[in-house]
Amino acid sequence: MVCLRSAGARHAAVAARLSAKPAGIVPDGVVNLPLGEPRFAALGPAYGQPVAALPLPDALRLYFNAALADQIGLDPRWCQSAAALPLLTGNAAWPGQTPSASVYAGHQFGVWVSQLGDGRVLTLAEWRAPDGSPVELQLKGAGPTPYARGSDGRATLASSVRELLACEALHALGVPTTRALSLAGSSLSVQRDELDTAAVLGRTAPCFVRFGHFEFHARHGTPQQLALLADHVIEHHFPYLANQPQRHAAWLAEVVELTAALFAHWQTLGFCHGVLNTDNLSVLGLTLDYGPYGFMERFRPHHVCNASDHEGRYAYTAQPAIGRWNCERLLGACAGLLAPQPEAAREQAQALLARYDEVYRQEVMRRWRAKLGLREARAGDAGLLNRWLTLLQRGKADFTLAFRRLADAIQIDPAEALICLPAGQDAALRDWLDDWRARLASEGGSPAGRASAMRRVNPRYVLRNHLAQAAIEGAQRGSSVELHRLLAVLARPFDEQPGAEHYAAPPAQGLELELEIGCSA
Numbered sequence: 001m002v003c004l005r006s007a008g009a010r011h012a013a014v015a016a017r018l019s020a021k022p023a024g025i026v027p028d029g030v031v032n033l034p035l036g037e038p039r040f041a042a043l044g045p046a047y048g049q050p051v052a053a054l055p056l057p058d059a060l061r062l063y064f065n066a067a068l069a070d071q072i073g074l075d076p077r078w079c080q081s082a083a084a085l086p087l088l089t090g091n092a093a094w095p096g097q098t099p100s101a102s103v104y105a106g107h108q109f110g111v112w113v114s115q116l117g118d119g120r121v122l123t124l125a126e127w128r129a130p131d132g133s134p135v136e137l138q139l140k141g142a143g144p145t146p147y148a149r150g151s152d153g154r155a156t157l158a159s160s161v162r163e164l165l166a167c168e169a170l171h172a173l174g175v176p177t178t179r180a181l182s183l184a185g186s187s188l189s190v191q192r193d194e195l196d197t198a199a200v201l202g203r204t205a206p207c208f209v210r211f212g213h214f215e216f217h218a219r220h221g222t223p224q225q226l227a228l229l230a231d232h233v234i235e236h237h238f239p240y241l242a243n244q245p246q247r248h249a250a251w252l253a254e255v256v257e258l259t260a261a262l263f264a265h266w267q268t269l270g271f272c273h274g275v276l277n278t279d280n281l282s283v284l285g286l287t288l289d290y291g292p293y294g295f296m297e298r299f300r301p302h303h304v305c306n307a308s309d310h311e312g313r314y315a316y317t318a319q320p321a322i323g324r325w326n327c328e329r330l331l332g333a334c335a336g337l338l339a340p341q342p343e344a345a346r347e348q349a350q351a352l353l354a355r356y357d358e359v360y361r362q363e364v365m366r367r368w369r370a371k372l373g374l375r376e377a378r379a380g381d382a383g384l385l386n387r388w389l390t391l392l393q394r395g396k397a398d399f400t401l402a403f404r405r406l407a408d409a410i411q412i413d414p415a416e417a418l419i420c421l422p423a424g425q426d427a428a429l430r431d432w433l434d435d436w437r438a439r440l441a442s443e444g445g446s447p448a449g450r451a452s453a454m455r456r457v458n459p460r461y462v463l464r465n466h467l468a469q470a471a472i473e474g475a476q477r478g479s480s481v482e483l484h485r486l487l488a489v490l491a492r493p494f495d496e497q498p499g500a501e502h503y504a505a506p507p508a509q510g511l512e513l514e515l516e517i518g519c520s521a
């Protein structure tokens with residue numbers, strides 16, 4: 001049986017096992033900031049290098065996440081103070097901390113790249129939150145690092161707004177993700193496909209270690225170097241595994257399970273990451289590095305959200321297999337940590353990949369079932385789901401709204417339900433609705449209770465491209481009003497929000513915004 005802890009329980013377990021030292025404090029002249037506790041940076045020069053941030057000209061505060069600040073132990077008064085902006089843009093140094101960039105490698109679109117790294121990201125500070133859990137604060141777009149490979153080290157305002165919106169939207173949907181703490185715009189121009197201005201995003205996570213970090217040290221470092229990195233991750237993020245006899249294998253099993261669970265969650269929300277390279281996969285199972293992602297609108301299994309992905313390698317339907325492929329790369333890099341003999345390591349890796357399949361299957365069906373309002377697992381569930389998805393595909397239905405409307409169809413009469421469900425296949429849809437209703441009835445329970453349970457897992461509001469685009473265009477004019485409005489709606493994705501109906505709607509027909517979102521950011 002799969003025993004998968006929820007992210008909340010896992011983090012609670014981590015927090016409880018960490019010696020919950022009270023956060024020290026360093027006066028910064030206005031209020032107190034948490035005392036830094038370099039963790040990753042303390043690993044040494046083989047893992048990264050100190051880098052000074054490049055100042056951001058005419059920094060303009062566009063966003064500050066006060067709720068997140070409070071949760072991670074930053075004083076909200078400081079957030080509102082004039083002292084915060086320079087620190088969160090790289091225009092002033094964080095007291096007592098040396099910013100650094102880390103080196104990693106990765107498979108990009110399936111091709112091995114032997115050196116990548118934080119090219120435009122630096123870790124500004126690491127500390128413990130009031131609940132004892134580790135916090136790492138990064139600035140994205142604060143200038144080039146030794147791993148910039150000739151690029152400018154900057155991030156466009158458009159791509160920064162997109163990362164901010166997506167990670168906060170996914171967080172509100174309950175998906176593990178890195179978080180956005182702050183966003184500042186600037187007068188500095190940056191040239192990509194189009195001319196934009198630069199921005200600096202402050203983002204946090206317990207840590208930003210990627211599969212690619214392990215691939216780098218497996219290829220270029222010593223076995224001890226690789227083991228040190230694994231022990232670092234275990235000590236700070238999986239401390240309950242530290243005393244296990246086979247701690248590295250136990251940890252890799254957790255990474256594989258977390259990854260499978262994350263991908264299952266994405267699939268049932270129609271979320272497409274867009275660039276599932278191994279350097280964009282977190283060893284904590286967080287959604288990381290938001291490039292040309294998309295919440296699928298019209299349901300198309302082969303939907304590709306990244307205009308640069310000509311082969312459809314990262315299409316919606318391909319994501320789960322890509323998650324497995326990426327785990328295979330991680331397990332290959334960590335073979336020496338699994339077992340000293342290659343044959344034994346290979347066998348263990350195969351067992352862990354089978355575990356990926358098992359966890360993915362169980363998690364994805366658990367979530368699909370909940371979306372359909374089914375409480376019990378029964379043999380015909382996959383068939384019922386597939387018939388429904390086929391109806392959505394043929395009816396060119398909006399993925400999010402079709403599931404949301406299904407909750408309404410529990411309580412209204414079938415003829416009315418047909419009006420609000422995928423169009424053009426009335427007979428097939430009526431048959432399906434009959435079967436689905438019969439299945440629900442056979443489980444018992446009140447229709448109202450079931451409908452409200454469905455509304456708790458089928459969001460009404462997701463981040464649609466045209467909504468993100470409106471927030472970006474506002475920010476490009478120096479206004480964060482639309483950004484804040486949209487974030488407020490996305491913070492309560494499952495609630496009916498009177499007055500916010502237009503945020504739930506797909507783009508008007510004929511005006512569908514065909515945004516070409518590629519890798520340049």
Ligand code: AMP
Nearest residue numbers: 116117118119120148151152153154289
């Ligand atoms: P991404 O596609 O954003 O995941 O980036 C892939 C790699 O390219 C990472 O190593 C990034 O740090 C690096 N990179 C992307 N854009 C820039 C940039 N403008 N300046 C420096 N490095 C960059």
Ligand code: MG
Nearest residue numbers: 279280288289
């Ligand atoms: Mg990346």
